[in-house]
Amino acid sequence: MAAPGDPRRPYRLAQEGRLCALREELRGAGRASCPGPAGDTLLHCAARHGHRDVLAYLVESWDMDIEAANRDYKRPLHEAASMGHRDCVRYLLGRGAAVDCLKKADWTPLMMACTRRNLEVIQDLVEHGANPLLKNKDGWNSVHVASREGDPVILQYLLTVCPDAWKTESKIGRTPLHTAAMHGCLEAVKVLLQRGQYQPDCRDSCGSTPFMDALQCGHIDVARLLLEKHQASASAQDSLGAQAIHRAALTGQNEAIRFLVCELGTDVDVRAASGHLTALHYAAKEGHVSTVQVLLALGADINCKDARNRSEREHVRYRDRGRERIPSGLRADSSGLDPSNRDPSQHQELAAELTKPPRSPCLFTFFFHRLFLGRDIGFTLVLEPGRRCFQPAYTDIWEEIMKMFLYSVHC
Numbered sequence: 045m046a047a048p049g050d051p052r053r054p055y056r057l058a059q060e061g062r063l064c065a066l067r068e069e070l071r072g073a074g075r076a077s078c079p080g081p082a083g084d085t086l087l088h089c090a091a092r093h094g095h096r097d098v099l100a101y102l103v104e105s106w107d108m109d110i111e112a113a114n115r116d117y118k119r120p121l122h123e124a125a126s127m128g129h130r131d132c133v134r135y136l137l138g139r140g141a142a143v144d145c146l147k148k149a150d151w152t153p154l155m156m157a158c159t160r161r162n163l164e165v166i167q168d169l170v171e172h173g174a175n176p177l178l179k180n181k182d183g184w185n186s187v188h189v190a191s192r193e194g195d196p197v198i199l200q201y202l203l204t205v206c207p208d209a210w211k212t213e214s215k216i217g218r219t220p221l222h223t224a225a226m227h228g229c230l231e232a233v234k235v236l237l238q239r240g241q242y243q244p245d246c247r248d249s250c251g252s253t254p255f256m257d258a259l260q261c262g263h264i265d266v267a268r269l270l271l272e273k274h275q276a277s278a279s280a281q282d283s284l285g286a287q288a289i290h291r292a293a294l295t296g297q298n299e300a301i302r303f304l305v306c307e308l309g310t311d312v313d314v315r316a317a318s319g320h321l322t323a324l325h326y327a328a329k330e331g332h333v334s335t336v337q338v339l340l341a342l343g344a345d346i347n348c349k350d351a352r353n354r355s356e357r358e359h360v361r362y363r364d365r366g367r368e369r370i371p372s373g374l375r376a377d378s379s380g381l382d383p384s385n386r387d388p389s390q391h392q393e394l395a396a397e398l399t400k401p402p403r404s405p406c407l408f409t410f411f412f413h414r415l416f417l418g419r420d421i422g423f424t425l426v427l428e429p430g431r432r433c434f435q436p437a438y439t440d441i442w443e444e445i446m447k448m449f450l451y452s453v454h455c
Contacts, residue, residue: 051078054066054070054076054078054086055080055081055084058095060093061094063097066086070106077106077108083113083114085114086102087102087108087110087120088114088118088123090120090132091121091127092123096129096135099120111142111145116148117146117148121133122156125153125157126159127160130164133168133169137169137172144173150178150179150180151180152174152180154169154186155178155186155189158186158198159189161193161195166201167201176205179214182215183216185212186209187206187210187212188220191220191224191232192223194231195232199236203235207239214248216248216250219242221233221236221254222252222253222254222257225257225258225263225270226257226258226261228265230265233266237269237273237274242274244275244277245277245280251283251284253282254266254274255267255270255278255280255288256288256291258270259297259300259303260292260294260295260297262297264299267288267300267303278310281316281317284316284317285317286317287316288300289310290314290322293323293324294326294327294330298335298338301335301338301339302338312343313343315348319351319352320349322344322345324336324339324348325350327339
């Protein structure tokens with residue numbers, strides 16, 4: 045605990061909700077406006093931790109500004125809404141707080157509340173005039189955020205007060221249906237299909253459909269629903285000509301690949317229009333050993349050539365900067381290359397050889413993949429073996445960076 049006279053002490057007292065001690069501390073200091081961490085005021089601390097009595101004391105006894113912004117331009121209302129503290133939200137709204145104030149990246153308190161799945165707070169904000177159609181810097185509105193979190197009750201409420209909200213698109217053309225499908229929110233997808241009028245295989249600016257997004261992230265139940273209720277196409281292509289099986293191979297979604305090949309009859313060797321790559325090319329280049337095994341077991345042709353007449357083996361050799369590491373068992377004249385002549389026990393060995401990591405640093409090669417940490421999405425940038433950096437994010441900007449680079453051709 046901070047000692048008396050320590051400038052951090054009032055913030056600790058506000059954080060802990062110790063009103064009597066805070067009252068004495070502020071009387072002794074004679075002021076309540078000292079700046080805190082990240083530019084927070086005592087109001088920010090009280091609102092963030094849900095202490096309505098402390099909030100009321102600071103506003104009514106010290107006349108603190110309820111519209112004070114910290115370095116991220118957050119107001120106390122942002123803090124209370126984002127943490128689901130209804131009493132604090134209602135108090136601030138009752139004191140006249142701006143309901144659609146913007147923090148950094150243009151997030152409103154309603155958007156923040158949607159991340160917490162607190163229907164009562166969302167209702168309070170909407171009843172005080174919050175606009176569900178306002179967009180942040182990435183083009184997301186509150187319905188996008190609610191679709192990512194996947195609470196069907198909140199989605200139903202937002203679509204009731206704003207029936208046309210399903211039509212919204214982000215700056216890169218992603219709809220709430222794309223977002224819900226990518227995050228595997230089955231109930232949210234059901235609500236959006238029921239309340240919205242999305243075209244089958246609606247595409248974002250990269251040509252991705254909700255069906256592709258679902259399988260790329262391994263959400264087979266969502267993909268089934270889109271097939272049954274939305275007439276999604278398993279053979280639809282994105283802007284690079286890749287189909288759902290290529291996207292699934294790229295992210296190592298083995299069950300999604302089995303679903304496409306075994307249940308939907310997708311050709312395991314179907315080629316992407318751009319580069320003529322097969323799923324095996326994508327999986328081998330990304331180093332997904334188990335995915336290569338699955339594809340080989342499903343009959344993938346290891347000798348398939350891309351548009352530059354390169355097989356999977358040659359892609360791996362190129363990735364290794366010219367170092368020969370294709371074993372004799374994988375040479376073109378080997379019977380081991382014919383799936384009909386290959387024993388299933390060989391799949392693991394072949395997969396391991398095809399997906400060995402490079403031996404030399406890859407300073408200019410980017411490998412992106414999904415990291416789901418709660419609701420955040422991030423990416424990993426491999427600068428050289430063993431060295432990585434991670435950047436989480438709230439909005440869909442990193443998922444789009446991942447999408448654009450994830451299925452770009454590493455040549």
